[in-house]
Amino acid sequence: MSKAVTSGTWPTITINPPNLSGLTTDHVTWGVPAGGGQSGYVFRGGEVDVRTDGTEFTLGTFTHENFPITGMPQQEFDVDLTVDVAFEDGTTAAFSFRFHHNETPNVGPNPEDLVDLPTFVSPQTVTIDGTEYAVLISGFKQGGQVVRRFVSQENSANSADIVAIFAVSGKPDPVIHHVRAKGEVKGSQADEYVEIVNRGTAPADISGWKLGADDRGQDFVFPAGTVLAPGQRIRVYTNESHPEWGGFNYGIKRPIWNDKGDSAVLSDTAGAAVSTFGYGDKAAKP
Structure with a gap:
């Protein structure tokens, strides 16, 4: 593990909005204020621990200054970000990402603006200890959860950490990322789940793979066509369907995961364990 320092700038925007200011800096703004100020993006970097074992780190903090504006030539557009990384050995690298912005109308039941990343992997790479790595953005950390879409409330400056991985x-x-072993649904604990994430920079086809617990007969087999995009997270619930997490569930009306401790195992079509996650009294000892 080594240290690095990140910083970022916004070099381009795909439209020509009025009052555009701050390109090539870490704070870009646009639009004619209709109240509290302009809208804009801010990126703040900092010192990070560079690990190459799939451990997530905070690439920087993203802020959307979301205030009512007018004069925009179109509602949706892209803003590009360049993140510079300076490693402690003197190596430098620049990684680029594109943010897709939806300046939604400030009326109706959902006036929040939306920010997405069309691709979560930087096209640029860096060689660390002889291996080529790209930066994979897992998502935006909002409310303690890493999400793929940034939902930005109106009339405020909204921030989230950008969580990333140095991936081969x-x-x-x-890999299995998390097990929620104790649900809140009384009796059945239908809202238990196992979260799986693709920490790689290429799609992962897990069709026919099996998610199982220590106990026999508690297996879930992923259907044909189950492909995880780089950085994508899915969940397998005990007996709830959540389309935003893939819509997978065991369809079992009783708890699966031992509240005190258990091991979740993700196996490929040959039966080989690809990822094992122990929690509670089955957690790996430090």
Whole structure:
């Protein structure tokens, strides 16, 4: 593990809005204020621990200054970000990402603006200890959860950490990330789940793979066509369907995961364990 320092600038925007200011800096703004101020993006970097074992780190903090504006030539557009990384050995690298912005109307039941990343992997790479790595953005950390879409409330400056991974270039890496062993649904604990994430920079086809617990007969087999994009997270619930997390569930009306401790195992079509996650009294000892 080593240290690095990140910083960022916004070099381009795909439209020509009125009052555009701050391109090539870490704070870009646009639009004619209709109240509290302009809208804009801010990126703040900092010192990070560089690890190459799939450990997530905070690439920087993203802020959307979301205030009512007028004069925009179109509602949706892209803003590009360049993140410079200076490693402690003197190596430098620049990684680029595109933010897709939806300046939604400030009326109706959902006036929040939306920010997405069309791709979560930087096209640029860096060689660390002889291996080529790209930066994979897992998502925006909002409310303690890492999400793929940034939902920005109106009339405020809204921030989220950008969570990222240094991942081997061109390879998938599906792993179990979390087990929620104790649900809140009384009796059945239908809202238990196992979260799986692709930490790799290439799609992971897990069709026919099995998610199982220590106990026999508690297996879930992923259907054909189950492919995780780089950085994508899915959840397998005990007996709830959540389309935003893939819509997977065991369809079992009783708890699966032992509240005190258990091991979740993700196995490929040959039966080989690809990822094992122990929690509670089955957690790996430090």
